[in-house]
Amino acid sequence: MRRQYRVSKLMRSQTMLSAAKAQIAAGRKVILTYGVREDGRCSCKREGCASPGKHPLPKFFPNGVHSATDDIEAVQKALRRHPDANLAIALEGLTVVDVDGDEGRKAVKRLDLPDTVKVFTGRGYHLYYEGEISDVRSRVKNSTF
């Protein structure tokens, strides 16, 4: 099993630029997505947006994660235009376990994965690990769920 993913205080900064700088300093590439307005709607302003606050700014990141960058000036430029943007990181070199619902929680508990960063989601949480996915994949295959 790979080691836990470490998150610094700066990575958790509510200031997107500081958080982006910290992620880039840790070797990550980042993208910015549309933000979520106070009324809960996506800042893309598309009626019925299916992915509020989660899809990339197309002008700056036209190929989504494939446009991820470690160029902080490009991030600053995008943030000047979209100050309410959300920050996302490219997952290259990381493994993220997506745990949904009670079934998922029970199944992951049986895997006895090492403690790591846990990010809560609508239905469960994500576990972040440094390293390739093969280690986790083989453990999931060999589990009993």
Ligand SMILES: [Zn+2]
């Ligand atoms: Zn949207």
